[in-house]
Amino acid sequence: MEDILRLSKINKSFPGVKALTDVDLTIKKGEVHALVGENGAGKSTLMKIISGAYTKDSGEMWFDGKVVEQTTPKESEEMGISIIYQELNLIERISVAENVYIGRYPFKNGLLQWGEMYKNAQALFDEFDLNIDAKAIVRSLTMAQKQMVEIIKAVSINAKVIIMDEPTSSLSSKETESLFNIIRKLKANGVAVVFITHRLDEIFEICDRMTVLRDGHYVGESEIKDITKNEMITMMIGRELTQQFPERSSEIGEVVFEVKNISDGGDKVKDVSFGVHKGEVLGIYGLVGAGRSEAMRMIFGVDPKVSGQVFLDGKEIKIHSPRDAIKHRMGFITENRRDEGLFLRSSLSANVVMVALNKIMKNGLINYKKEYDATDGYIKKLRIMTPSNQQKAMYLSGGNQQKVVLAKWLFSDSDYIIFDEPTRGIDVGARREIYQLINELVADGKTIIVVSSDMEEILGISDRIIVMHEGTVAGEIKKEDFSQNLVTEYAVGERVDQA
Amino acid sequence: MSEKKSSKGIKDIAYTLLDKLGSWLLIVVIAIIMTFSSDKFLTSANFINVLRQVAVVLIAAIGISFVILGGGFDLSTGMNATFAGCNAALLMKNLGWSVPAAILAAVFIGVVLGTLNGLVVTYLKVPPFIATLGMQYIIQGLIFITTNSMPINGLPESFNVFGRGYVGVIPVPVIIMLIFVAIGQVILKYTKFGRSVIAVGENETAAKLSGLNVNITKVAMYSFCGFCVACAGIVLASRMSSGQPSSGGDMALQGIAAVYIGGTFKGSIINTMAGTLVWGFMNNALNLLNVDAYWQKVVLGIIIIAAVLFDTFRANLAAKQKK
Numbered sequence: 121m122e123d124i125l126r127l128s129k130i131n132k133s134f135p136g137v138k139a140l141t142d143v144d145l146t147i148k149k150g151e152v153h154a155l156v157g158e159n160g161a162g163k164s165t166l167m168k169i170i171s172g173a174y175t176k177d178s179g180e181m182w183f184d185g186k187v188v189e190q191t192t193p194k195e196s197e198e199m200g201i202s203i204i205y206q207e208l209n210l211i212e213r214i215s216v217a218e219n220v221y222i223g224r225y226p227f228k229n230g231l232l233q234w235g236e237m238y239k240n241a242q243a244l245f246d247e248f249d250l251n252i253d254a255k256a257i258v259r260s261l262t263m264a265q266k267q268m269v270e271i272i273k274a275v276s277i278n279a280k281v282i283i284m285d286e287p288t289s290s291l292s293s294k295e296t297e298s299l300f301n302i303i304r305k306l307k308a309n310g311v312a313v314v315f316i317t318h319r320l321d322e323i324f325e326i327c328d329r330m331t332v333l334r335d336g337h338y339v340g341e342s343e344i345k346d347i348t349k350n351e352m353i354t355m356m357i358g359r360e361l362t363q364q365f366p367e368r369s370s371e372i373g374e375v376v377f378e379v380k381n382i383s384d385g386g387d388k389v390k391d392v393s394f395g396v397h398k399g400e401v402l403g404i405y406g407l408v409g410a411g412r413s414e415a416m417r418m419i420f421g422v423d424p425k426v427s428g429q430v431f432l433d434g435k436e437i438k439i440h441s442p443r444d445a446i447k448h449r450m451g452f453i454t455e456n457r458r459d460e461g462l463f464l465r466s467s468l469s470a471n472v473v474m475v476a477l478n479k480i481m482k483n484g485l486i487n488y489k490k491e492y493d494a495t496d497g498y499i500k501k502l503r504i505m506t507p508s509n510q511q512k513a514m515y516l517s518g519g520n521q522q523k524v525v526l527a528k529w530l531f532s533d534s535d536y537i538i539f540d541e542p543t544r545g546i547d548v549g550a551r552r553e554i555y556q557l558i559n560e561l562v563a564d565g566k567t568i569i570v571v572s573s574d575m576e577e578i579l580g581i582s583d584r585i586i587v588m589h590e591g592t593v594a595g596e597i598k599k600e601d602f603s604q605n606l607v608t609e610y611a612v613g614e615r616v617d618q619a
Numbered sequence: 620m621s622e623k624k625s626s627k628g629i630k631d632i633a634y635t636l637l638d639k640l641g642s643w644l645l646i647v648v649i650a651i652i653m654t655f656s657s658d659k660f661l662t663s664a665n666f667i668n669v670l671r672q673v674a675v676v677l678i679a680a681i682g683i684s685f686v687i688l689g690g691g692f693d694l695s696t697g698m699n700a701t702f703a704g705c706n707a708a709l710l711m712k713n714l715g716w717s718v719p720a721a722i723l724a725a726v727f728i729g730v731v732l733g734t735l736n737g738l739v740v741t742y743l744k745v746p747p748f749i750a751t752l753g754m755q756y757i758i759q760g761l762i763f764i765t766t767n768s769m770p771i772n773g774l775p776e777s778f779n780v781f782g783r784g785y786v787g788v789i790p791v792p793v794i795i796m797l798i799f800v801a802i803g804q805v806i807l808k809y810t811k812f813g814r815s816v817i818a819v820g821e822n823e824t825a826a827k828l829s830g831l832n833v834n835i836t837k838v839a840m841y842s843f844c845g846f847c848v849a850c851a852g853i854v855l856a857s858r859m860s861s862g863q864p865s866s867g868g869d870m871a872l873q874g875i876a877a878v879y880i881g882g883t884f885k886g887s888i889i890n891t892m893a894g895t896l897v898w899g900f901m902n903n904a905l906n907l908l909n910v911d912a913y914w915q916k917v918v919l920g921i922i923i924i925a926a927v928l929f930d931t932f933r934a935n936l937a938a939k940q941k942k
C-alpha cells in the first residue's frame with residue numbers, strides 16, 4: 121500500500137528535555153496505525169509536529185508524496201490532516217454544533233446559518249448513534265461526551281489522515297465501540313488513522329500496524345498480527361512486565377464508609393446507596409451517563425445534593441464542600457485533571473503539596489525543603505518524567521500530569537479515597553505501580569473507591585464491584601462472581617437487582 | 620528515564636538571563652542611557668530620591684499584587700489611600716487624637732473598605748472591575764463629605780516622620796517600603812495564604828477541590844490590599860504633612876501598572892518592586908532630561924504598554940532560543 125504520511129529523523133527539544141531524537145514514522149493509506157510508548161515517550165509531541173502545533177528542530181516530512189515544510193494547524197487541516205488532541209480543546213460556553221463547525225461555519229449571504237449547522241451536526245451524531253444534543257452547551261456534557269464531540273469534529277473534516285491522541289482514555293466500552301465503528305468506516309473510505317492509547321487490548325482490536333517510541337527514540341514497528349501483547353510491552357518499556365495486577369492480601373474489615381440515598385433531584389443520580397469496608401477496594405463501573413462521577417461529586421461536596429447521607433464509622437457527617445470532606449479525611453481524584461486537578465502554571469512541587477500544606481509547614485511557615493523532598497519522593501515512586509520538581513505542570517506529558525494529581529492526593533494521607541479514572545492516560549508500566557500503591561493503601565487500612573471505565577482495570581483491582589445504570593445502582597458483584605459478561609449486563613440495563 | 624539536557628551555548632545562557640532579569644533589565648538600560656546623558660543621574664542622592672518617590676506607590680502595589688495574583692482587580696486603591704491619609708489628619712487635627720491612635724484607626728478603616736470589596740466580589744459575585752469602580756466613587760464621595768474637599772494642614776511634627784524623616788541618609792518612607800516588600804514576599808512565598816492566593820488565581824475549581832478556603836482567601840486578599848494602600852496613604856499624607864482630598868487618585872493605576880510591568884505573575888513580590896522602580900526611574904530620567912510635564916505623561920503611557928510587550932517578547936524569545 122502507498123504511504124500517505126512519512127516522517128524521517130525528526131528532532132525536537134524543549135528546555136531541559138530532548139523530547140524526540142531522530143524519530144521515523146510511516147503511515148500507509150487507509151491503515152489504522154498505533155503509536156505506542158510510555159508516558160513522556162514523545163507521542164503527543166510527534167503528533168503536534170505533524171499537525172503544525174509545534175515546530176520541529178530538524179527532520180523531514182512527506183504528505184501524499186510531497187515534501188511538507190512547516191505548516192500552521194490551519195494549513196495542515198486544509199491539506200488533509202485532522203487531529204484530536206490529548207487534552208480536550210472545546211469551547212465550554214458555546215454549543216456542541218458551534219464547536220464542531222468552529223472556523224468553518226456555514227454562511228449564506230453573510231449570515232450564519234444556525235439551523236443548517238444544528239441540523240448537520242445532529243445528523244453526524246445520529247449517524248454514529250451517539251446520544252448527544254447538538255444544541256447542548258458543551259459545559260453541560262460529561263468528559264466522555266466531550267471526547268465524542270472532539271471525535272466527531274475531527275471526523276467531519278474531510279481528512280486523509282486523522283490523528284487520535286488517546287481518544288478512549290475517558291470512554292467506556294460502549295463509546296469505545298462506537299468510536300471503533302467510526303474508525304472502520306473511515307478506513308473503508310481510505311482514510312488513515314493514527315491511534316494512540318495506553319489500553320493495549322484496543323490496539324489488537326482495531327489497529328493494523330504500530331510504531332513504538334521509547335524515551336523519544338524510534339524503537340521499531342510491526343504488523344499487529346505478528347506480535348503479542350507481551351512483546352509489545354517489552355518493546356515499549358524495555359523490559360518484561362510481570363503480572364499487570366499485583367497480588368493483594370489486605371484484611372477486609374467492617375463497613376466504615378457508607379452513603380445512603382444520594383439523589384440530585386433530577387435523573388442523573390437516583391437514590392444511590394452503598395457501603396465500603398475498611399481495607400477494601402470497591403470498584404464502580406457504568407457506561408457514560410450512568411451517573412458514577414456525578415454521584416461521587418455529590419458525596420465529596422463538589423456539587424450540591426438534593427438528598428442523601430454520608431456515614432463514616434457509622435456516624436453521619438455533613439459535607440457541604442470539598443473542604444468539609446477533606447476535613448473528614450476523604451480524598452477525591454477527579455477525572456478531569458486539567459480543569460479540576462492541576463494548577464498548570466504552578467510548579468510540580470506546588471501541585472503535589474496543595475492539599476496537605478500543613479505537612480510542609482515548619483514554625484508556621486512553608487518549608488521548601490520538605491516540599492521538595494516530598495515531591496522528589498513521588499517523582500521517583502511514580503516515575504514522573506520531568507527535568508526537575510520545579511517544572512510547570514503544563515509542560516508535562518498527559519500521563520505524567522495524571523501522576524502529579526495522584527501524588528497530590530497520596531501526599532494528603534486521606535483515609536477514604538475516591539479515585540475517578542485514576543489511570544486515565546497512564547502507561548502499562550506505571551499503571552502497575554499505581555495498582556501496587558493502591559494495594560499498599562488498603563494494606564494500611566484505608567478505604568478505596570475506584571470509578572473506572574476500563575473493564576480490565578475494574579475486574580483486576582476491585583474486591584467488589586457495583587455497577588450503575590442510568591443513575592441507579594443496578595447491581596453488586598462479589599469477587600468470586602466477577603465476569604466481564606455480568607458487569608456488562610448490569611451496565612447496559614439488561615439485568616437489574618431489586619435491592 | 621534520563622532527561623538529556625540540551626546543550627547550552629553562550630546564546631542560550633544570554634537568553635535565559637534575559638528571561639530571568641525581566642524588568643530589571645529595563646532599569647539597567649535606563650541607567651546606562653542616563654549615565655551618559657546626565658551627570659546628575661549616577662549619584663546616591665538621585666537614587667535615594669527615586670526610592671523616596673516610589674515608596675508610596677510600592678507600598679500600595681504590594682497589596683495590589685495579591686489581588687491581581689488572586690485573579691481579582693482593585694480600582695479603589697487610590698481613593699482608599701487618600702481616605703486613610705485624610706482620616707488620620709482629621710482625627711488628629713479636629714478630634715485631637717494621638718498620632719498612633721489616628722493612624723491605627725485610619726488603617727483599620729482602609730482594611731474594612733478592602734474587606735467590603737472582597738465580600739461584594741466573593742459573595743455577591745459582582746465582577747471585581749465593577750465592584751471596585753463603585754467603591755472608588757463611594758470612597759471619593761466620603762472623602763469630600765468628611766473633608767469638605769479642603770486640605771487638612773498643620774499636622775503634628777511626630778506624624779511627619781513617616782514621610783519626611785531620615786535614618787542616617789535613608790529616608791523613613793524607603794525603610795517602610797522595604798519592610799513592606801519583605802513582609803509581602805514572606806506572605807506570598809512562605810504562608811498558606813500566599814499559596815492559596817496563587818492557587819485561587821490560577822484555577823479556582825481546582826483550588827476548591829483541593830480543600831483550600833477559596834472564599835476566605837478572596838476576601839482576605841482584598842483586606843490585605845486595603846491594609847497596604849491605607850498605609851501608603853498615611854505615608855503620603857505624612858510626606859505632604861497634610862491630608863489632601865485629591866492626592867492619591869493616580870495610585871490605583873500606577874500600582875496596577877507596576878504589577879504588570881514587573882511581571883509579578885512569575886510569583887514574586889520582587890517583581891512588583893522592579894515594576895515600580897522602572898516607573899520611578901523613567902520619571903526621574905524624563906525630569907533630568909527636562910521633558911515637558913505634559914509630554915512626560917504621554918511617554919509614561921507608552922512605557923507601560925511597551926514594558927508589557929517587551930515582557931511577552933522576551934519570554935517568547937527565551938523560549939524559542941532554548942528549544
Ligand SMILES: Nc1ncnc2c1ncn2[C@@H]1O[C@H](COP(=O)(O)OP(=O)(O)OP(=O)(O)O)[C@@H](O)[C@H]1O
Binds near residue numbers: 160166514518519545
Ligand atoms: N511544551 C512543552 N514544554 C516542555 N516540555 C514538554 C512540552 N511538551 C512536552 N514536553 C516534554 O516532552 C516529553 C514528551 O512528551 P509527550 O507529551 O510527547 O509524551 P507522550 O508520549 O504523549 O506521553 P503521554 O503518554 O503521557 O501522553 C516529556 O518529557 C514532556 O515533559
Ligand SMILES: [Mg+2]
Binds near residue numbers: 164519
Ligand atoms: Mg501524550
